[in-house]
Amino acid sequence: AQTVTQSQPEMSVQEAETVTLSCTYDTSESDYYLFWYKQPPSRQMILVIRQEAYKQQNATENRFSVNFQKAAKSFSLKISDSQLGDAAMYFCAYRSAYYGQNFVFGPGTRLSVLP
């Protein structure tokens, strides 16, 4: 079974600085999808960014980018120019391309943004 690990339960960053959240996963599959979801205090789960494993190019969405290292099974999220609104729980998630109904979530990283 696949597992997703987020080794940083909590992190903080100064406003306007850059922060990187770590995620590693364990799988024997070659084709899969990876996601980062954001959960602000409102509780709503919001998709931040997605990465297809067959794509070598790292995904980017405005201030959010990933460092996808397939061989190392690592999928980190970089937030540039951090804003107060980035404060939230961040969840890394894995979805198999073969058994796609089961998403596996990591335990989350709580990010604080300091003014």
Added chain:
Amino acid sequence: NAGVTQTPKFQVLKTGQSMTLQCAQDMNHNSMYWYRQDPGMGLRLIYYSASEGTTDKGEVPNGYNVSRLNKREFSLRLESAAPSQTSVYFCASSELPGSTGELFFGEGSRLTVL
């Protein structure tokens, strides 16, 4: 543009009481899911439905039942609530099969069982 709507947002139950969480999506998605979120554990899948008329157990199905009423609606029922079911529950949908299959979530329902 409602997306995924779940009700109620908050509920307090006594041990042994029953209740149903309702979920509806207006994105014409085939797949729907129920997750629970507990501190330090991320989201764990309770049940999912790959299409209308089908349901399957996820990681933590014990104590729950589901109904896929039609393509839009997927309900979660607690027949005899227990304190261990105190949690935040999320309904989600996705376009699976096809596409990258990301989940679209409702706003969550906080359930407390006394």
